[in-house]
Amino acid sequence: MGSFATLxxxxxxxxxxxxxxxxxxxxxxxxxxxxxxxxxxxxARTVSELAADGHRVICLAHQGRPGRDDFTHLDQHADVFxxxxxxxxxxxxxxxxxxxxxxxxxADPGEVVLLDNVRMVEDELADREPAEHAESDLVxxxxxxxxxxxxxxxxxxxxxxxxxxxxxxxxPAYAGRVMETEYEANSAIARRSFDGKVTMxxxxxxxxxxxxxxxxxxxxxxxxxxxxxxxELFLRARGNPVGVDLPGEGTxxxxxxxxxxxxTIRSMLEERGDQIRLPVDLAYxxxxxxxxxxxxxxxxxxxxxxxxVGTQTVRNYREEIVDSEAVFVxxxxxxxxxxxxxxxxxxxxxxxxxxDCFSVVGGGDTSRxxxxxxxxxxxxxxVSIAGGAYIKALTGEPLVAIEVLEANEPE
Ligand code: 3PG
Numbered sequence: 001m002g003s004f005a006t007l008x009x010x011x012x013x014x015x016x017x018x019x020x021x022x023x024x025x026x027x028x029x030x031x032x033x034x035x036x037x038x039x040x041x042x043x044a045r046t047v048s049e050l051a052a053d054g055h056r057v058i059c060l061a062h063q064g065r066p067g068r069d070d071f072t073h074l075d076q077h078a079d080v081f082x083x084x085x086x087x088x089x090x091x092x093x094x095x096x097x098x099x100x101x102x103x104x105x106x107a108d109p110g111e112v113v114l115l116d117n118v119r120m121v122e123d124e125l126a127d128r129e130p131a132e133h134a135e136s137d138l139v140x141x142x143x144x145x146x147x148x149x150x151x152x153x154x155x156x157x158x159x160x161x162x163x164x165x166x167x168x169x170x171x172p173a174y175a176g177r178v179m180e181t182e183y184e185a186n187s188a189i190a191r192r193s194f195d196g197k198v199t200m201x202x203x204x205x206x207x208x209x210x211x212x213x214x215x216x217x218x219x220x221x222x223x224x225x226x227x228x229x230x231x232e233l234f235l236r237a238r239g240n241p242v243g244v245d246l247p248g249e250g251t252x253x254x255x256x257x258x259x260x261x262x263x264t265i266r267s268m269l270e271e272r273g274d275q276i277r278l279p280v281d282l283a284y285x286x287x288x289x290x291x292x293x294x295x296x297x298x299x300x301x302x303x304x305x306x307x308x309v310g311t312q313t314v315r316n317y318r319e320e321i322v323d324s325e326a327v328f329v330x331x332x333x334x335x336x337x338x339x340x341x342x343x344x345x346x347x348x349x350x351x352x353x354x355x356d357c358f359s360v361v362g363g364g365d366t367s368r369x370x371x372x373x374x375x376x377x378x379x380x381x382x383v384s385i386a387g388g389a390y391i392k393a394l395t396g397e398p399l400v401a402i403e404v405l406e407a408n409e410p411e
Contacts, residue, residue, distance in 0.1 A: 004405040007046070010148060010174040011053060013410075016109045017147040018056045021047060021176065022163050024153035024385075025061040025077045029069070034076040036083075038367065038385045039155070044084035046152045046176040047112055051087065056107035058146065059089075060163050062119045062156070071119070078114045089114055095121045096141040104145040118163045125161060130404050133166035143170045152176025154183060155386035157401035164401040168408035175405055178385070183402060185360050185382030186389075189220055189328055190396035194358070196325025201317065201348050203228030204331025204363060207257040209391050211264055213330065216395035218272060223324075225277045225317040227309045227333030227344050229253055234278050235296060237265045242282070242302050249305075277320060281310025283334070283341060291340040308334030308341035317344075318351040326358040329366055330394065336369045346373045353379035362390035 010019075023043045028035045050057045059081075064071035078091035089112040094100040096115075103113050118124045123138035133139060139162055143149070149167035151157070156164055157179070167173060175183070189198070200221050202210045207230040214224055226234055229243075232254065236243030245254045269276065279296060284304045286292030293310040309317075314333075321327055329352070333344030346369060352359045353375055361367055362384035370377055377383050384390045389399055 003409060004402065005174045005409050006180050007049060007150070007174060007177060009410065010150065013172070014055070014148060016054050016056065018058065018104050018107060018145060019050060019148045019150055020104075020142055020146045020167060020171070021050065021057055021059050021150045022153045022167075023047075023059050023061045024155045025074070025081065026063055026156070027077070029064075029072065034063075034080055036080050038383070040077075040081050040084045042178050042385055043152055043176075044081065046150070046178055048085055048087075049177065050150070051085070051110050051112050054109040056104070056109060057112045058104050058107065058142075059112065059114045060118050060142075061114065061153070062124070062161075062163075063117050065119060066125075072117065073120075074114055074117050081114065085112060087112060092116065096138045101141060101145055104142070118161075123162045128160075128162075130160060130165035130400065131169055133160070133162040134169035136162050136166060138162045139166035139170060143167060146171060149173045150176045151401055151405060152178045153401070154179045154399075155389050157399035158389045158392045160400050165404045168404045172410040173405055173408055174410070175402075179402075181382065182384060182386060182389075183393075186362065186384055186386065186393035187396075188358065188360065189217060189326070189394060194326045197222045197323060198326045199223040199225060199320050199324040199328075201225045201227075201321075201327065201329045201333070202230055202331055203333040203345070204365060205229050205253060206331070207233055208260055210331060211261045211268075213391060213394045214268060215264060216397075218268070218275065222275065223277060223320050224275055225320055225348075227279060227313070228331055229257065230331070231279050231309065231333070232306065233258055233261065234265055234269065234276065237262065237269055238278065240296050241299060242296070242306065244302055246302065246305060277316060279309040279313040280316065281312045282306035283308035283310050283343070285340075291343075307338065309344040311343065314344055314347035317348055321348065321351040321357070322355050324355070324357050327352050327360075328394065329359070329361045330363050330390065332363075332366045332369060336372070342369070342373065345369050346375075349373075349375055360384060362394075363387060
């Protein structure tokens with residue numbers, strides 16, 4: 001465990017405190033509607049614990065970024081979050097002005113308030129060092145009426161933003177339950193040593209991120225099982241004619257990621273090809289619109305997308321998983337949202353669920369497959385709600401908001 005204080009130490013010291021709690025409620029927005037997801041459910045555990053103990057809970061969170069379509073106020077988030085808390089929470093359309101300060105001063109024991117999107121004020125995203133953020137108006141005006149700060153936003157902990165790194169310099173600061181459990185599970189590969197085989201299943205569309213992970217922790221992993229975009233790029237490097245964008249598809253998925261990573265992929269295959277398992281077959285849409293499969297060695301030219309790995313590949317990956325002591329998953333092996341192409345992603349998750357290995361499943365997409373295909377979340381050691389922070393943790397890089405909590409641990 002990192003040497004930061006948790007809610008256990010907070011509970012020993014405070015009663016009916018006015019506490020600022022940084023959450024990560026950043027969510028997909030479809031047709032203007034905030035989509036419910038695991039982040040609400042997980043943060044509700046931290047917030048209910050605090051409210052049940054009689055604290056006055058003032059939540060801070062962000063949504064999107066200025067200039068993006070998903071940049072919006074948090075009024076809908078307050079409603080979705082209320083359902084998970086079984087308690088109506090008050091939304092205050094202000095971040096650190098008079099209304100926000102009054103909301104902190106006036107909150108009753110057990111009350112929960114959500115302030116507006118912290119990214120709506122410039123201080124939040126200003127390019128400053130953590131200690132400088134502590135002097136910003138955002139931090140000083142909110143800290144004045146508050147007794148303590150809790151950071152539960154593990155999935156944003158790689159960002160040097162005011163509400164994530166400033167408060168620990170001016171208030172007693174603690175890690176919330178989400179922060180604590182995510183840290184423990186996601187950094188296990190960097191911090192723990194496993195006696196048995198360690199396997200990583202990597203897929204999704206962000207091949208560059210995944211290759212970065214492979215590069216950083218190659219010495220801690222016995223087997224990498226690849227699918228998705230990264231799987232095709234490795235096959236291409238090995239000489240199979242896949243891993244290219246088809247006309248009309250743009251170049252971002254394969255072309256640009258190939259340019260960027262070709263050299264690294266080739267040297268990985270050369271230096272530690274034994275560690276890397278690649279698809280032996282791939283799935284595509286057949287003439288009748290159903291799933292069809294082809295052996296990788298029978299592909300002469302890529303004329304159709306391959307939205308999933310094939311059945312034999314899934315069998316091979318299952319074999320790797322069942323005798324592993326630890327399995328980490330990042331990114332889906334196929335487009336599982338389309339049931340025809342869910343075999344790779346779901347097959348791997350089922351294999352993990354059937355074994356009693358230590359397992360961490362991360363990345364928003366992959367964890368969504370767990371709910372979609374009725375897998376039991378409890379069959380996994382941990383299902384992460386983080387994206388970028390999970391990638392950083394896998395590579396062993398420190399997360400700045402956690403470093404700040406550690407550096408300012410209350411006495
Ligand atoms: C996330 O959704 O991964 C976090 O909230 C971080 O969001 P960001 O990438 O916009 O900083």
